[in-house]
Amino acid sequence: MNRPAIFDALSEPVSRRITSGLSRIALVLRTQAWRGAEPEGVTPTQAQALTALREGGEGMRLAELAAQLGVSAPTMSVRVNALIAKGLVVREAGVDKRSIRLRLSPAGAELLERSARWPDFLARAVGVLDEREQEDLLRSLVKVIRTLQVEGDVAPQRMCVTCSHFRPFAHPDASLPHHCAYVDAPFGDRHLRLACPEHEDAPPPQQRAAWERFTEQAPGSAPGSAPA
Amino acid sequence: MNRPAIFDALSEPVSRRITSGLSRIALVLRTQAWRGAEPEGVTPTQAQALTALREGGEGMRLAELAAQLGVSAPTMSVRVNALIAKGLVVREAGVDKRSIRLRLSPAGAELLERSARWPDFLARAVGVLDEREQEDLLRSLVKVIRTLQVEGDVAPQRMCVTCSHFRPFAHPDASLPHHCAYVDAPFGDRHLRLACPEHEDAPPPQQRAAWERFTEQAPGSAPGSAPA
DNA sequence: CCCGGACAGATAGTAGTCCTAACGGTTGCT
DNA sequence: AGCAACCGTTAGGACTACTATCTGTCCGGG
Incomplete structure (x- = not known):
């Protein structure tokens, strides 16, 4: 369908320019990360953990959550403890006493409800399509x-x-x-x-x-x- | 063109699921960031600065570079100094003696040449389209x-x-x-x-x-x- | 001429993110 | 009982990036 053109030789592959565009959007998401989270008194990564916890259903294990967010277990452990200290997540013992079951507390669910619109600046931009x-x-x-x-x-x-x-x-x-x-x-x-x-x-x-x-x-x- | 369906009522807006997908890709880019940069002896953000320096043309100012990458001037100052210490970037005095002109050194340009294929894991995934x-x-x-x-x-x-x-x-x-x-x-x-x-x-x-x-x-x- | 405001960049100091390594408690297999 | 595998936690260190502050430069006015 596409005929040869001067620009086919001049340009890098489309897939590479697409990744460049995706990287650009990733950059924006990173720099704007505090927008939705900070007013609620949580850090961006904490907010991310709350979201994953809701999407993943109740009673997630720590390692599951870590894998979902692409971080190591120790990192997630610290993150989860911060959320527990803030009363947004509750930890329960699993059937296996080694493991834990993590759930959103009512306060955590309510916080997510309030801030669920982030990142709406990006959703608005997508809205031009x-x-x-x-x-x-x-x-x-x-x-x-x-x-x-x-x-x-x-x-x-x-x-x-x-x-x-x-x-x-x-x-x-x-x-x-x-x-x-x-x-x-x-x-x-x-x-x-x-x-x-x-x-x-x-x-x-x-x-x-x-x-x-x-x-x-x-x-x-x-x-x-x-x-x- | 799209007829009403049960799922139109059940689903969140398309734009929101798109942002969710973009966020997911941003996550991957973040967790995989060291892949291309580390073997070259630079950090991901340093590699990012080098790329911006090449794309932006020769003789960029510090503030320009900072804006391009969405970071503050102090952050960029430190980052650039690290690159200068590694011999990948050279700093020249601008016409205005307050400002500086940043250029890639030959070594920096060569490094970019070598690692230009990152993030090719994402480019490969885009290739299925x-x-x-x-x-x-x-x-x-x-x-x-x-x-x-x-x-x-x-x-x-x-x-x-x-x-x-x-x-x-x-x-x-x-x-x-x-x-x-x-x-x-x-x-x-x-x-x-x-x-x-x-x-x-x-x-x-x-x-x-x-x-x-x-x-x-x-x-x-x-x-x-x-x-x- | 030189003095203050505006500007460019550099330097603390602080906070968030996230990794590897090493550590206790559990479980299950032998 | 003993031992290896497993789950989560703690410790230490590296990277990122912010605000506040400082130094030096440019420019306009008195």
Whole structure:
């Protein structure tokens, strides 16, 4: 579809410029990290831990939480203790007396409720994209993150594409082609989730099959787009 | 185009899930930051400064560099001194004796040459997207970053869309609709740059006009997509 | 001419982040 | 019973980056 052009020779690969753009956004997220957290009296990483704790369901173990946030267990231990001292998290003994179960306290849940809008400066910027561009962007991000997960660069995510309830392209409707067996309803790319509380890891063969179906289909935005 | 569905009521807004995905990628970039930099004997932030120094052209001032990387001047001062001590950057007196001009040393340029492939783990993940998806993704990122810049959340970027040489949709060819007056050649969305050495800030009225043309056109991927 | 305000950058001092190494208590296998 | 594996914690050190403060330079006014 794209004809050769002078710029094809002049430019670095598209994928590299994309990573440069993603890095730029990562930079902004880092420098603006205190915006939402500080007014609530927590640090950005503490806020991050609270979010993970909510998304991961109740009774998370310490090591789980650490893996989810990509930090070492000692780091997470200190972080969690700070949150416990602030009364935002409670620690309970697990069945195994070595392990612990971490839960949000009511105060922690309420804090998350209040500050759930961060990072809305970025959400506003994303809002300049039209409906279709957002859907395409979300689908692309899902694909990239899933690949990072397979490569071991990031911990398993609670995403639709690895969920046992996910049935890609189960319906002919191009607008709502997928099916979620948990709520038993069709959905589209725009509904794809990255952190679903109802997520349940599918067995690897099912994951692979679903992934193949999901990626091999032409994107919903372009029914007959160039396979050649 | 998208019909109402159960999931429209169940899900948080698409823009919020997108920011969640972007945050996830930012997390990976942060945890993997030492991968490319450490083997070269520099820290990630030092590598970042070197990159900015190359992209920004020769003879950058300290404050400029600090703004580009979203850190305070003192922070950048310390960082630059470390790079000077390592012989990767040279400091020269500016015309104004208060200011300094920072340049990459040959050793610094050579180091960048060697480690320019970071973060290629992310570039590889982006590589699972097909050509068209990458083009769409790049265009969306450009739009988001440009918006962040207008909002003041990030320093001015050397992007095509703010460049005096940029002529959006100057050609009828849907594959190469834009024109770069600097190299005097047509180019497409897939050639859009985020850090062009030849960038020259266009005057605000021209920027606004170009931005309007650039965003109001239907994305190249969908000639007749929903204006309603 | 020189004096003060504005500016550019450098230097403390402090706080947050996060790692590796080493340590106690539990569990389960032999 | 003994020992290895496991879970979480504590200790120490490195990196990042902020605010406040300081030194030197430029420029305009008296």
